Amino acid sequence: MTRDRERDVATASQAVVDGATVDTATGRLAESDISSQRVHSIFSRIAGRYDLFNQLSSMGIYRLWLKRVVRIAAARPNDRMLDLAAGTGDVSFAIASQSATPPASIRVTDFCQEMLDVAQQRYEAGAAGGVPCSFQVVDAQDIPFEDGSADLITCAYGVRNFPDRHKALEEAFRVLAPGGRYVILEFSTPPFAPWRVLYHAYLRVMIPLIGGILTGDRSGFVYLNDSIRAFPDQRTLARALESVGFTQVTWKNCSGGIAAIHSAVKPQ
Numbered sequence: 001m002t003r004d005r006e007r008d009v010a011t012a013s014q015a016v017v018d019g020a021t022v023d024t025a026t027g028r029l030a031e032s033d034i035s036s037q038r039v040h041s042i043f044s045r046i047a048g049r050y051d052l053f054n055q056l057s058s059m060g061i062y063r064l065w066l067k068r069v070v071r072i073a074a075a076r077p078n079d080r081m082l083d084l085a086a087g088t089g090d091v092s093f094a095i096a097s098q099s100a101t102p103p104a105s106i107r108v109t110d111f112c113q114e115m116l117d118v119a120q121q122r123y124e125a126g127a128a129g130g131v132p133c134s135f136q137v138v139d140a141q142d143i144p145f146e147d148g149s150a151d152l153i154t155c156a157y158g159v160r161n162f163p164d165r166h167k168a169l170e171e172a173f174r175v176l177a178p179g180g181r182y183v184i185l186e187f188s189t190p191p192f193a194p195w196r197v198l199y200h201a202y203l204r205v206m207i208p209l210i211g212g213i214l215t216g217d218r219s220g221f222v223y224l225n226d227s228i229r230a231f232p233d234q235r236t237l238a239r240a241l242e243s244v245g246f247t248q249v250t251w252k253n254c255s256g257g258i259a260a261i262h263s264a265v266k267p268q
């Protein structure tokens with residue numbers, strides 16, 4: 001890692017714990033609009049091909065990570081679930097259809113209407129296996145729901161895209177009921193250096209190539225590479241969760257730390 005990049009990741013790490021807005025592509029301090037507009041524009045353009053890209057670029061491994069999310073979330077029959085940055089609904093529908101005891105209801109939310117449109121089409125085709133879902137445009141940094149109105153919150157590949165990550169964690173904490181759980185799936189930092197070098201090379205070269213071919217929008221996938229490399233590591237995200245009040249914060253690495261699943265509890 002170059003000195004500049006190390007400094008940027010350190011800035012982003014400080015910001016997620018202490019609270020400051022960053023440019024999610026670099027980790028440098030910046031107005032939140034820069035990142036929000038860029039991310040919104042990327043996802044509204046690629047919404048229709050997002051699922052195909054996910055499957056091909058991860059060679060199916062993404063499905064295994066989702067299964068772990070379902071296990072760690074351990075939904076209960078009375079849970080009011082809220083999925084933040086839900087995109088096309090993968091986490092919502094995996095939890096609805098694969099949990100031993102599915103939640104009572106799911107609010108599927110995202111700040112990009114085009115992604116939610118795909119989620120809604122999948123729902124209408126039966127993806128939630130009978131669990132009632134509602135769909136709403138929501139910015140995860142400013143959630144329009146009451147305090148304590150959710151028992152389980154999930155967020156997959158969302159936190160990295162929020163310029164104000166600290167505020168987003170505070171919002172999830174506020175909306176959870178006491179005893180409620182927050183489960184975050186996010187790309188992360190492989191602790192074993194040779195694996196990390198290989199992974200970063202794959203991100204830099206293959207992701208823009210595959211993304212460009214499948215969606216015709218290479219720049220969105222250059223952003224994906226940049227934002228993953230500028231995102232704080234597992235330990236820092238855990239500290240940030242604790243800094244807003246969460247307890248029992250743990251994480252499990254997926255595929256040697258390419259991604260990590262954090263889970264945290266709002267105390268009773």
Ligand SMILES: C[S@@+](CC[C@H](N)C(=O)[O-])C[C@H]1O[C@@H](n2cnc3c(N)ncnc32)[C@H](O)[C@@H]1O
Binds near residue numbers: 039086
């Ligand atoms: C990589 S996709 C992940 C989608 C889905 N969770 C999944 O697992 O496939 C990131 C999503 O985050 C959404 N997003 C980015 N910033 C957001 C924000 N501030 N509030 C809510 N959603 C946001 C994007 O619109 C996009 O749908």
